[in-house]
Amino acid sequence: MGAMSTRLxxxxxxxxxxxxxxxxxxxxxxxxxxxxxxxxxNSGTFLPQHWTxxxxxxxxxxxxxxxxxxxxxxRNSIGISLIATAIAAVLATLAAYAIARLDxxxxxxxxxxxxxVSIFPVISIVTPLFNLWRNIGLYDTxxxxxxxxxxxxxPISIWTLAAFFRQIPWELEQAAQVDGATxxxxxxxxxVPLAAPGVFTTALIAFFIAWNDFVYGISLTxxxxxxxxxxxxxxxxxxxxxxxxxxxxxxxAVIVTIPVVIxxxxxxxxxxxxLTQGAVKG
Amino acid sequence: MSAIELKDVVKRYPDGFLAxxxxxxxxADGEFVILVxxxxxxxxxxxxxxxxLEDITDGELTIGxxxxxxxxxxxxxLAMVFQNYALYPHLTVFENIAFPLRLTKGQFTEAQIRExxxxxxxxxxxxxxxxxxxxxxxxxxxxxxxxxxxxVRDAQAFLFDEPLSNLDxxxxxxMRTEIARMQRRMGTTTVYVTHDQTEAMTxxxxxxxxxxxxxxxxxxxxxxxxxxxxxxxxxFIGSPPMNFVPGEVTADALRLPFADVPLTDxxxxxxxxxxxxxxxxxxxxxxDHAVAQRHGQTGGVPFSATVDVTEWxxxxxxxxxPFETRxxxxxxxxxxxxxxxxxGVRTQLVVALDPNSRxxxxxxxxxxxxxxxILVFDPESGENLSYDEGAAQEIDEQNERDRKASLxxxxxxxxxSTAAA
Numbered sequence: 292m293g294a295m296s297t298r299l300x301x302x303x304x305x306x307x308x309x310x311x312x313x314x315x316x317x318x319x320x321x322x323x324x325x326x327x328x329x330x331x332x333n334s335g336t337f338l339p340q341h342w343t344x345x346x347x348x349x350x351x352x353x354x355x356x357x358x359x360x361x362x363x364x365x366r367n368s369i370g371i372s373l374i375a376t377a378i379a380a381v382l383a384t385l386a387a388y389a390i391a392r393l394d395x396x397x398x399x400x401x402x403x404x405x406x407x408v409s410i411f412p413v414i415s416i417v418t419p420l421f422n423l424w425r426n427i428g429l430y431d432t433x434x435x436x437x438x439x440x441x442x443x444x445x446p447i448s449i450w451t452l453a454a455f456f457r458q459i460p461w462e463l464e465q466a467a468q469v470d471g472a473t474x475x476x477x478x479x480x481x482x483v484p485l486a487a488p489g490v491f492t493t494a495l496i497a498f499f500i501a502w503n504d505f506v507y508g509i510s511l512t513x514x515x516x517x518x519x520x521x522x523x524x525x526x527x528x529x530x531x532x533x534x535x536x537x538x539x540x541x542x543x544a545v546i547v548t549i550p551v552v553i554x555x556x557x558x559x560x561x562x563x564x565x566l567t568q569g570a571v572k573g
Numbered sequence: 574m575s576a577i578e579l580k581d582v583v584k585r586y587p588d589g590f591l592a593x594x595x596x597x598x599x600x601a602d603g604e605f606v607i608l609v610x611x612x613x614x615x616x617x618x619x620x621x622x623x624x625x626l627e628d629i630t631d632g633e634l635t636i637g638x639x640x641x642x643x644x645x646x647x648x649x650x651l652a653m654v655f656q657n658y659a660l661y662p663h664l665t666v667f668e669n670i671a672f673p674l675r676l677t678k679g680q681f682t683e684a685q686i687r688e689x690x691x692x693x694x695x696x697x698x699x700x701x702x703x704x705x706x707x708x709x710x711x712x713x714x715x716x717x718x719x720x721x722x723x724x725v726r727d728a729q730a731f732l733f734d735e736p737l738s739n740l741d742x743x744x745x746x747x748m749r750t751e752i753a754r755m756q757r758r759m760g761t762t763t764v765y766v767t768h769d770q771t772e773a774m775t776x777x778x779x780x781x782x783x784x785x786x787x788x789x790x791x792x793x794x795x796x797x798x799x800x801x802x803x804x805x806x807x808x809f810i811g812s813p814p815m816n817f818v819p820g821e822v823t824a825d826a827l828r829l830p831f832a833d834v835p836l837t838d839x840x841x842x843x844x845x846x847x848x849x850x851x852x853x854x855x856x857x858x859x860x861d862h863a864v865a866q867r868h869g870q871t872g873g874v875p876f877s878a879t880v881d882v883t884e885w886x887x888x889x890x891x892x893x894x895p896f897e898t899r900x901x902x903x904x905x906x907x908x909x910x911x912x913x914x915x916x917g918v919r920t921q922l923v924v925a926l927d928p929n930s931r932x933x934x935x936x937x938x939x940x941x942x943x944x945x946x947i948l949v950f951d952p953e954s955g956e957n958l959s960y961d962e963g964a965a966q967e968i969d970e971q972n973e974r975d976r977k978a979s980l981x982x983x984x985x986x987x988x989x990s991t992a993a994a
Contacts, residue, residue, distance in 0.1 A: 467624050468646040469653045470673040470722065478670075484663040514965035 324358070325541035328533050357527055357539050358536035363515035364523030368547070371433050371519060372501040376441035378492040379448050382441075384486065387452030387544070388478065392461070402450070409446035417510045423493035424511055431513045439507045455489035456482070491558050499551065520547050575637030575729040575762060576602045577623060581634035584618050586784075589743070592618045594786040595632065601732075602759045603980060605753075606791075607777035608912040609767055611809070611914045615786035616766045617734055623764060624653050624732050635951065636729055645990070647676075652723035653732040657739065658715045660707040660722075667703040670694060670721040677726075693725040696755070708949040713744045717751075725754065730762035738773065749775060757983040770810055774798070778976045779969075782806050784912060792965060793972035800965035804905070804955035807853050807948060808913050813891065813923045817906055820852040820949070827852070830896045831922070832876035834944045843949060849901045853948035859924035862939040875941045881921070885932050890930050894922040902952050909955070973984055 294564070295303070325346050327339040334340065350353075350361040390398055420439060421430070429435035459482060467477035508522035515523075524543055527536035577600040578679040584593035593615040600606045619966035623634060632639045641649055652673070660669050670690045674681050683690070694700045697717040707715055710762050715738060723731055733752070737745045753776055757993040767773055773780045773793040782789040782797065782805070790802045792808075801807035821828040823846055826835055829852060836844075844850060860868075862875045884891040898906065898920045906920070914933050924940060932938040949958040 374691055460656045460657065460659065463661060465646075465653055466653070466659035466722075467627070467661075467672070469624055469651060470724075471647045471650075471676040473645075473647065476676065481661055484661075 306552070307540070317385060321541045321544050324537060325545050327538055331452075332535060332537050333448055338353055339479065346538040349539045349547075350543050350546070357536070357543075360515065360523050360526055361520070361543055362546060364518050364520045365546070367433070367515070367517055368502065368519040368521075369550070371436050371440065374433070374496055375406075375437045375444060375501045376494050376498040378437070379441055379444040379497045380490055383445055383448030383452050383497075384483075384490055386445075386449050387456050388482070390453045391456035402453075405446035405449050408442055413443070413506045417506055421510055422506075430511060431517050433517050436507060436519070437510050439511070440501040440504065442498050447500070448493045448497050451493045452489055455486060455493075459485050495558055498554065502547075502551065522571070575641065576600060577730060577762060577764065578633075578635045579619075579929065580633040580635075582619070582622060583630045584615070584622060584627060585630045592652045592786050593622070594789045596783070596786075597632075598781055598788065598791060600762060600764060602721070603762055604757050604976070605763045605765065605778045606778060607765045607767060607773040607780045608783060609770060609773040609780055609809070611769060612777060612836065613785075614783040614843060616672035616768075616783050618786075619625070619783070620651055620653075620732055620734055620764060620766045624651050625649050632799055650729045651732055652726065652728035652730075653734065654716075654719045654723050654736045654741065658707075658719040660715055660718055662707050665704050665706060666694070666710070666718050669718055670699075670725050672722060673726045689722075689725050692739040693721045695903070696724065697721050697751075698987065712740050712841075713748065716740060716748060720752075728761065728765065729755070733763065733765040733767075736765075742876070746974045752776065754796070757979060758987060760980055760984065763797075771812060776831075778972065780810075782809060793969045795972065796965040796968040799968065800957075800961055801948070802907055802960055804950045804957070805912060807950070807957065808909055808952075813856050813857060813925070814913075815853045815855050816922050816924075817831075817902075817909070817950075818852050818854070818896065818922065819902040819952075821899075822848055822850065829877050830898070831894070832874050832942075834874055834947065847951070849899065849952055849956075851902050851905065851950040851952050853950060854926040854939060854942060855946070856923045857889075858946055859892075859922075859926065860928035861926045861939055862926040862941040864930050865941040870941070870943070872945075873941045873943045875939060878922070878938060878940055880924075880932055880934065880936050880938045883932060885928065888928060888929050890926040890932065892924045892926055892932055892940075894924060894940075896920055896922055905952055905955065 323338055325333070326342050326344075327334075328341055328343050330344060352358065355361075386401075389395070390402065396504045416439075424430040424435050429438070440449040441525065452470055463481045463485070464477045467481040468474070472480060504519070505521040508519040509525060512522060520543065526541050527539050527543070577598075578912045579596055579598040579600075582593060582598055583591070583595050585591050585665060596615075596619060598606070602927065608619055610616050618627055622629050623636075625641070625644060629642050636649060636651070642646075661672065668675075668689055673691060674686045690703075693702065694703055697720060698888060699714065699717055699721060702710060702714060702718075707718065711717065716739075719736070736752070737748050751898055752765075756776075765772075765776060776799075777794060778795055779791055780797055781791040784805050790797060790806045792800070797806060797810045800811060800872050804817070808817065818829050818831075822836075823833075826833040827840070827850075834852075860870065860873075865873060865875075878894045878896075880892040881895050882893045884893075910916075926932060926940075932940075947959075950956065951958055
């Protein structure tokens with residue numbers, strides 16, 4: 292790779308700027324809107340004329356009108372997503388390991404079924420699930436959301452992790468076994484440390500899937516017992532019927548974006564590629 | 574340290590492929606045995622069956638007198654060095670070497686582990702790299718870490734699976750010597766798999782040559798070289814490889830494409846009623862006729878041949894002499910070439926001449942060879958008709974005596990250095 296020519300550099304710069312604007316404009320628009328007064332919402336300017344915390348006060352403040360809607364929803368979202376992610380990560384790690392390493396009948400069937408489940412449109416499952424959940428008492432509970440979230444996160448986790456495990460040289464495990472490890476020790480001491488970056492990445496993807504879900508969230512809940520944030524936003528109302536709740540919704544949207552950004556920044560360091568380098572001749 | 578015994582060991586893969594067809598091999602305590610053969614001959618499979626990474630379909634494996642067929646790898650107490658080293662990339666060199674010790678759970682204290690690892694690392698000159706990760710090491714260093722992991726615990730035997738094939742030529746030579754030295758000093762039973770016949774010849778007390786899952790011959794390197802049992806072993810052992818030419822039996826001579834060899838009575842007896850045989854001549858049995866005369870070598874067969882290409886190597890001058898083979902033996906020789914992973918480009922004679930020889934490319938040269946040492950093979954079965962079992966056995970016995978003597982010397986030296994320290 293030689294030095295890039297000036298024209299090429301300019302070209303890349305332009306493309307980068309276009310992509311950045313395209314990706315970040317909606318976010319910055321919401322951020323700006325969240326600081327606007329309700330009366331300024333239709334002012335037509337991008338930036339608020341008067342910066343204000345009113346909207347945040349409304350959803351988080353002790354006297355906020357939307358507080359009872361938002362705070363429990365935030366708690367539900369965090370709890371449900373984390374539990375679903377943890378379960379998905381553990382199950383997917385074991386399943387993917389089995390698929391990548393062991394030879395057992397029905398291996399292909401499991402993979403195809405997983406793929407089938409993940410491509411099934413959520414909206415077509417949600418109505419029967421709604422009836423079933425009401426009958427067996429899972430409606431409007433955390434578990435009632437965690438289970439469908441697993442059906443979304445597990446297939447993709449298994450597929451990504453299986454691909455990841457296949458890249459880890461099998462000799463490492465065999466070497467561990469010859470060195471005196473049991474199958475489980477070989478897995479835990481030689482494979483898991485190497486698979487950690489892959490598991491982190493997969494867990495992150497699983498978390499986002501659960502965190503961003505709307506259809507299950509709104510259909511399988513009815514109260515703040517289990518309703519997650521994306522669903523709760525739909526129940527926001529303005530201070531009066533003539534006022535749009537846009538400001539409060541924007542503020543809530545900004546708040547739910549923060550954990551995602553933090554997670555990405557945090558795990559970015561964990562997702563180091565090339566950790567397997569040195570295991571085999573490099 | 575233990576003897577390893579294989580009895581009619583068979584490996585059949587689930588798809589029906591027979592990788593190892595009834596191999597029986599006794600490896601004595603402290604012996605260095607090489608499994609060698611071209612790719613796909615089943616040598617690695619055999620090694621992996623010994624260590625327990627492959628199931629044994631049929632037959633019996635005993636280590637130190639105990640049947641091991643059903644034992645898990647961890648219960649066989651063997652140490653193995655893998656072709657790609659299989660170091661744990663997330664652990665430092667120290668922890669890589671300490672790994673087998675840590676798995677024993679409480680058998681060693683932290684101080685003992687530290688001491689053992691340090692000793693192993695010092696033996697392999699790794700003491701400066703103990704805190705580094707494998708990714709930051711050179712190929713040779715990684716190789717030594719893998720060996721350190723093997724020697725740190727008192728394994729019953731060492732198993733090597735083509736450990737040097739990922740190193741460059743110079744390093745390979747150094748590590749080869751290092752492995753030989755280490756094995757002599759520790760006196761641990763060692764099984765070493767390689768496809769490289771030089772490694773096999775230089776390292777092994779005994780060499781087992783495999784072809785398509787079948788054991789061809791187990792003997793000392795010298796016995797293999799001088800008394801191969803068949804065409805395959807003869808062609809595999811030696812570099813540059815042995816020349817095979819058709820030989821037509823006439824009333825009083827054996828007619829080769831380039832010369833006639835007078836028939837002795839002993840030779841005639843072995844030939845039986847065969848009209849065509851395959852003759853094997855090692856490149857170094859040839860000489861420039863002028864040089865041979867100067868050295869006073871008499872009694873050989875002089876002949877003229879067109880030397881196509883020459884390669885001057887400093888210690889030798891290799892000459893290539895193309896010749897036309899006979900249709901009766903072409904099939905067999907082509908099959909042999911395929912077995913030996915050859916390309917079957919052309920039939921040519923390789924002659925190793927004295928480096929002072931004046932023979933050059935394209936010369937019509939006067940060459941000479943010693944008919945005493947030629948080997949005669951059956952063109953159908955490939956069997957060595959001139960095989961002398963007594964002589965081969967004698968070489969093997971001599972080799973065994975030498976091995977024991979050198980082992981004893983190594984132990985004495987070790988004892989002395991320990992006493993001094």
